[in-house]
Amino acid sequence: MAVTLEHYLVVSITLFSLGLFIVMTRRNGIRMLMGVELILNSANLNLIAFNRYLPGMDVSGNIFAVFVIILAAAEAAVALAIVLAIFQQFSTIQLDEISSMKH
Amino acid sequence: MGNVESLAYFVPELVLTVTLVLALLASIFGVDRAKWDVIGALSLVGTIVAFLFHIALYDKPATIIFQGMLVHDMFALFFRGFFIFCTAIIIFMTMFSSEVFSLKKGEFYAILLSVTIGMCLVASSHDMVMIYLALELMSLGSYILAGFARKIGKSEEASLKYVLYGGVSTGMMLFGLSLLYGLTGSTGFEGVRQGLANASGGIDLAVYAIFIFILAGAGYKIAMVPFHFWAPDVYEGAPTPVTAYLSVASKGAGFALLIRLAFSILLQPGESGAWIEVGSINIDWMFTIALLSAITMTIGNLGAIVQVNLKRLLAYSGIAHAGYILMGVSTLTTAGLESVIFYLIMYLFTNLVAFLVIIMMVEAQDDDRITAVRGLWKRAPYSAVFMTVALISLIGIPPAAGFVGKVYIFFAILQSQMYWLAVIGALNTVVSLYYYARIIKAMFLEEAPDAEPFTLKPVYLGLLIALTIPIIYFGLFWNPLVNYAKFCAQLIQ
């Protein structure tokens, strides 16, 4: 079976869903960050795949993906710093336990 | 326009960037250990200078700059002015607030300025790459700002919730943008719209999904249901100046983002101020946004009723107001855009006054619950009066500015014959009275058993007066603002 764009999209959507699943179900903060990375990667896969299959020699998809990678790194750094700060304060990164503000 | 020529249009942002760098440098050299908040003053001066440059740019004609990355149009100008003005006020607030950890004030101002730059870029983006970057720039800064409080615990929690929620939301939006790229083969807004217009049909489902994903990103910024969950927690936990900033500027940026994307990509101008779908797309955007707006304001207002914390209450109130403003968006007309701009101006002054009073409350008593304002009229009569003005403006009762904001929005939606939405909006106004009046009640009708009177710092009083006068003045003479809103509701085509 020839690989078409749809194949890549299915992979990407599955990846997206797995990422979403992680952030929704995992209590551990770092694991949640991994989920976020998966979501970003799924978008990147989209961008690259589209760029490949779209007509023309345009590389804007690739450039978009590059920026996404940079941003992912920055975001991961900040988020991790926050998680670490949380750990310092609460001695846990089971994030559902940190819910002093609600309602 | 080429990159170099474009710099002429970019001066305010450049000034902000320079200020940012200067603030960082000053911080490194330990200036923030000085008794007097030098960095704050520096940042304030930088913002003011940026604002002045910004005003000077009004004369320039609308154009696309930075190789299609940004636009210079009235809409972008409005938001830039809005953000810089708001930032200036927030810097001013922060300078006199003890909530922000004083040893890190240099960094605080720097990040605040970076967020402002991000917001300005969001409002003027003309490319998906650019808008995503700008969004991330402002978001990252906001995550950090939320964690800046002097006290432990809540601030970190706020920051954490914000970053995770924001990360997922922007991720979803990115996913949507990537699909949009796939549909049209372009990242520039013009190309995207062209691509959608040229599509042969059958893309409705995809466009709708993309739209929803984009809403996830924009909606979380404006605290729209169902992407509002972070707002109450973050508002409560963040330092009050940051909360004020999030509730005004960040919300504005969210609207800028939503309108930019929706009106530059999915819609094109039609007859008599109405905006219509591009190409063969046939989706009832109006209803979707209107529905979300109705749910948003209802949830916001109902949620606010049971709150005890003032900041949290204002968070819910902010959600409700996001719903009101979304009503204006949902019309998909130029009048709707005008009403959004108009309302945001009103909301800016009103909310800043309210938060300023809360900051003072927190300064004086280290307590931000409604019970803390009991008997405020006797203890600090001026702040009680100013708070009341802000609250009646939030309720939407003349002669406060919030009223005319509502007038404009209702005008827009009724012109689009969305009567059901108008009725829901009206009923929500009534519900909102219930909790706003609770604050008024606490200030005027209840007695604080052991609270002591406190005096206003003169700077605060001056700022309060400066912000309150527009509330009343624009509530009575809003003609210039209408003209301004009409002027600003022009997106480049």
Place this chain on the structure above:
Amino acid sequence: MESQNHLLTWMTFWPLIGAAVILCTPSRAKLFIKQLAFLFTLPSLACGLWMMKDYDPALSYQFVAKVPWIETFNIFYFVGADGLSVPLLLLTVFLCPICILASWGINDRVKGYFSLFLLLETGMLGVFISLDFFLFYVFWELMLLPMYFLIGVWGGPRREYAAIKFFLYTLFGSVFLFIAMIVLYINTGSSFDLTTLGPDIAASSFWANAANLKWWLFLAMFVAFAIKIPAFPFHTWLPDAHVEAPTAISVILAGILLKMGTYGLLRISYPILPDMAVKFAIFIAVIAFINIIYGALVAMAQTDLKKLVAYSSISHMGIVMLGMAAMTPAGMNGAVLQMFNHGTITAMLFLLVGVVYDRAHHRNIDGFGGLAKNLPVYAGITAVAFFAALGLPGFSGFISEVLAFMGGFMSHILWIRIITIIGTSGIVLTAVYMLWTYQRMFLGPVNEKYADMPDCTLREKVTLIPIAIIVLVLGIFPNLLINLFEPTMGRLVELLSKNF
């Protein structure tokens, strides 16, 4: 635009100036503040009297000033007076000084009280002079806040509940008014002009085919006004607000605020949507009937004197509505006359309640008894007020009730006639609760507890007797007032009758 007449503007904004002046006065000078407040209500009264000099009942809008306000929205500062507003303006400027006098006993946060009061006066006068819908709405809402504070801060034990209830109810109504206003504006070529909206709609082909929309619009406006009136079932804010409010504020509430509902119907709903007014007539009449009977019955069940008076207001406002629903000349004139008369009579009643409350510190009707023996003056004035309230000839209330009922009886709609016939039983019910109350309070054996209660003071007499005189004079010479608005109402009825 011909020359502008600023008389009404001065009349309306004098109190506002007063409020500003009071705010600048040191709060220790309590007596001075009171005197100042009183002084600042007088120019408005003078303006009102001056207005009478030039007022010509035969013409329609007079003392007109029309200045662009918000050009982009075609909003004008457009004020003027016609036969409908003149009586109410007079009533307002007349009652306000009296209420200031009646508030002389306020000693807590005097500055706030009197400045809010003056602000309230501006709001009330503003409603009556506005000929621009938007301006009307601004003034309409402007009254809410002072009223909220006046009830909420200086009211009785349940003041907070009463104040918020008042606020919520009124806002609930006015948001619908707001929507209706904007819908009208949008669909009538962007006009807020109350004087031209009606003709515009009548001439427009859009509106000719929009019966459904008109129906809803009328309903929306009716809800807003019905809450102010207050019409059943929107009336429950009224007893609470009246009972908890300080005396002078109860007077203002009952005397003037309630009139705004009916005024709004006559000023806005009827002329703008006359065809819908005719359609709604029967509905209004039914509500009027319920108001009359239900108000009287509930009044009878009260033990709190103030609550009783409050419910009597509901009953009396029902008569106003009945007259309006009839849409006959007599009915309309009766309604407007009753608006004025109820204003004066109920004002008296509330002032009287205040007098006895100041002395006994309770208002339980059964807690008195035989007061007439030791307080002859008070009993006498109360008798006048009660008799006036129950529609005794010789007092003004009688004429207006008769006119309203006659109007209802002459209605073009058979059902309204029948409703009127049953509604007249309200006359008896009113007599029952009024006299019964009078008996329990003033007649019978003397309650020893209050044997040495002092009679009315000079200040109280000064507040009460002018109203009593007006009540009497209008009872004997109702033409003094009727002539003012009869031509205006005639035009309105003519307009309505085209739609039958």
Place this chain on the structure above:
Amino acid sequence: METLAWLILAFPIIALVIQYFFGKKLPRQGDWLSTGAIGLSLICSFILFIKVIFIEGDPNYLFQVSYPWFTGGGGLDFTFGFHIDNLTAVMLMVVTIVSFVVHLYSIGYMHGEQFYDSFFAYLSLFSFSMLLLVLCDNLFVLYISWELVGVSSYLLIGFYFWKDSAADACKKAFITTRVGDVFMFLGIMTLVLYLGKFNYTEIFEAVSHGEISGWVITVAGICLFGGAVGKSAQFPLHVWLPDAMEGPTPVSALIHAATMVAAGVYMVGRLFPIFSSSPETMLVIAYIGLITAFFASLIAITQTDIKRILAYSTLSQLGYMITALGVGGFVVGAYTAGLYHLMTHAFFKALLFLCSGSVIHAVHTNEITSMGGLRKKMPITAITMIIGTLAISGVPFFSGFGSKDAILAGALQFGLEHPQHFPIFLGLLIGAGITAFYMFRLIFLTFFGEPRDQEKFDHAHESPVTMTIPLIILALLSIIGGWGLYGALWLNALIVPPVIGEAAHEAAAHGAGHGSALAHYGAMVLSLLVAFGGIVFSYMVYYKRSISVEMLTKKMGPLYQLSYNKFWVDEFYEKTVIAFVMKSRMVLRAFDNTVIDGAVNITAPITRGTAMISGAVDKYIVDGLVNLLAIVVQAIGAVSTLFQSGVIQNYLLKAACAIGALLLIHNVIMRVLY
């Protein structure tokens, strides 16, 4: 004529104003002022009377003037004016004379009372209202004066307001009569609705031209008559009058015997063309009158309170008048007879009341069972009272004879012409006998025999001159009024019965005067017989004691009870109402609180019950709904914040859930639509 009319009205109202505001400061608390004012009115009335009756001497004389008053809009103009004809003139005389006499009498009777000044102010108010009622020329002013009379009655009955019974009675009187007033108002409105006029003459003209249809005029007539039922205390709204005796005796004489209660009769007479246009109305009037006349006289037999006896006799006599007017629609002489009786009754009933007042003043009790033999102590009172009694009993040469006889004659003639209505005559005839009986019972028990309460007897003394002079004046009038037959004929010439409309046609068709002579003499003979029968029976029972009261009581047991308890009408109202009310506990509670008095007893439990219920509705349902709404809003608020779990993963789940839902719904909709 105009000036006179204005003056007649002006004197009392000026007196009222001065007296009300400055009465206390005037010498003698201003009693002279009110009395003088009504005296001046009397003089003016007298001049007017002379002018109208003797100088003009025209049976159809009518002076009418009207001034614009105010406009109701749409051509509905209200006027004020005078309608002066012979009836007015006669009535004016009656009112001013009785009023003046009562003023005079009050100076003595009320001496030293608290609020003496107010009393005279109220009397002035009453005089003014009554004169206005007589003089006015249109229905609207009639209604106004009607109400004013009611309120002055309220004030005067409640004069001893610190007594609960007085306070109850005045309220009961006002409210009961107001029920009638509402009907009257509706009647007026009906007429105005169809004719657009208030003026008597215009209305009469319109009616005679048949401008309004039969049933409308019937409805209007019956409604208007409702007013008379209330004010003249006709069955079933009669309950207030006996209680009204709580007022000071002069008040009872003035208002509740001579003038105010006669206002209903006067009104029927005045508006006769309206009533007589509809035979149905006339019959209703006649029978209502008959019922009242007959059963009030039955009640009077067993009462022991002197004023109550007189009150019931008043009821009964008013019934006669009303019946006469009702019959007057069919028989020519009856109309005049009724009005004639109104006049004569005014004098002798005022006399009787003032006499009773004199007696009460002397012995300080109302109970005739505690009196006896008083004729020795107070001869003037006794003689004048006997004159009054003879008059009311219809003894020849006294005023009552002529009028009552005329009424009976009318009824008999009517009965002969329409045999189905013969009971009217029978009832009236028997009533006449009973009247003679109970009035002489009163006389015998009060003035003859042995004193039953020696102590009271010892303290009794003749009243002062200010009280006896009025008695003498009235006694004279009671005799002079008895021109007997001639009087009736004289009046007949003056007050032409305005018989118009169908009833008249009917009468004409039956040939009026057919049995007229027969009826006249037959009635005279019969009435004389029953009157003397009643007197003799009374003499035997209460003077000679040849028939034991106890035995009678025993024999007539149930009947006695019936009469003694006033046919249980008050109780009937109460009991039926209670039975109704018992059904709900809620209302029962209301009832407990409210069984206070009569007229409100009629209405109070029901209205109060409804009031309680509607109050509860207001409090719990309408208000409850609002509060419930608040609670619901609050609850929803709480629920909506429950979403705010504080757990970040949970927030994300909900957001994702919303996205999924939105997409799903949209996709499904798209599938369905396209």
Place this chain on the structure above:
Amino acid sequence: MDALHSIIFYILAAIVLASAAFTAFSSNLVHAAFSLLFTFFGLACLYIQLGADFVGVSQVVVYVGGILVLLLFGVMFTGSIAGGITRQTLQTKWSALVLVVLMAVMLPIVYVTPWGVMDAPQDKALTSNVELIGKLLLTDYLLPFEIASLLLLVALIGAVVIARGEPKVQDKVEDKNETAAV
């Protein structure tokens, strides 16, 4: 060529999805982190297969070299290497349900939507686009490039500010979240 292409795709897709799934379901955090390594690598390979060599390399450098290491540091700092002590997941059923719905909605969209693709993507030359990207980054995308640098600066400062543990004031008012009594 096509077949080879397909095989490579399926293998890479399998690696990516399997490792991502392991990341999602593994109870050991360190294992999950390492499994993520395969995901990133797999994705990088997919990128390269799709002709995006620059992105692929960047992916390896940034993700594997940067982010993953960062995450592992995080794991170690927070001492959460040893998993399985406590419950690690919550609301799995609901999440699964939501995701099933989401997938069920999204997958059809993928197939019914006429993406603006070429008829024959194979014809498109697979040349290195590094140069083009580089050019564009410094011309058309210069502003985003600069902004990205600003963003990185902010992220750096922010991360430092937040992570640098400084003494903070203890919150006085502990429980402010009692339900409002209106």
